Amino acid sequence: MRTPRFLVTTPLPDPATALLAAAGSVTVWEHEHTPEELVAACESGTYSVVLSQLTDRLGAEELAGARIDGISNYAVGFDNVDVAAATARGIMVANTPGVLTAPTADIAMLLILATARRCVEADGFLRQGEFLGWSPNLLLGSDVTGATLGLIGAGRIAAATARRAAGFDMTVQHCSARGPHNEVQPGAYVDPALGRRVSFDELIETSDFVSVHVPMSASTHHLIDRRVLARMKPSAILVNTARGPVVDENALVDALRHGVIAGAGLDVYENEPVLAPGLIDQANTVLLPHLGSATVAVRSRMAELCALNALAMARREVPPHPVNPEAWVA
Secondary structure, eight states, X not given: OOOOEEEESSOOOTTHHHHHHTTSEEEEOOSOOOHHHHHHHHHSSOOSEEEEOTTSOXXXXXXXXXXXXXEEESSSOOTTBOHHHHHHTTXXXXXXXXXXXXXXXXXXXXXXXXXXXXXXXXXXXXXXTOOOSOOXXXXXXXXXXXXXXXXXXXXXXXXXXXXXXXXXXXXXEEEOOSSSTTSOOOOSOOOGXXXXXXXXXXXXXXXXXXXXXXXXXXXXXXXXXXXXXXXXXXXXXXXXXXXXXXXXXXXXXXXXXXXXXXXXXXXXXXXXXXXXXXXXXOTTEEEOSSXXXXXXXXXXXXXXXXXXXXXXXXXXXXXXXXXXXXXXXX
């Protein structure tokens, strides 16, 4: 068996490199690489497994000539990889689920609170020397306690967000984004913390806060568009910690600018790191630079899972967290 060779497209936190180095040869790119450079590396036959980032596009065209055994994505999401194309070429794909649940739910709750109570706006107000003393009408925000939280999606992060919302006595309801958006789809186990299951239409029209928790796919692209925003309460706040393209960002800017909705808290963007024109100018927003998993412990655990996936694939074993285990079915 040849010595495994690993390509890490961006430096990862400890203990990833040490784990990989103990089993084989490791190349870590510390420069901004081009898509063409990544394609050439995959086609070179040099590497056993590529440890990729969400920003690394590995679509059908990029994988057409790939000569690798596996792709270990440093993320729970994997919409940057064409899984069907990888499977067709016998390339295993793995991700890092589970570990991101709590910190992403923390960020969702943070965005709900910060946007509702205008925290960023208030912080800037004070730092700019505009605070001249208490006033009855100073920077009035929206109530969180007792409000209705609508969760689009019913996965682990949505459920964890719901549990946090319970601490604020919020009424929680959820819907599925699968299938026609105005139909409630039958499902398997649903965490009781998610509250009442309602239709997409009812959730959009009755929630004080709408929090998005769905993966990126063809069916969820621009799920929140101009028409959906128009059906939300004028007092409602939109929160997105899922994937940027789930929200039509240009439509959101217009909705915020014209008071269609009261505010938005975002951790992800449609064309990261570029924001839609005018978004940064909206005072009724809290905008974070994709910090959902940004704690020392979580990023380290993600790196460990990513490395363990890669090590298993280099041994031609199904990894701990496979996306397409059928890739190696004889």
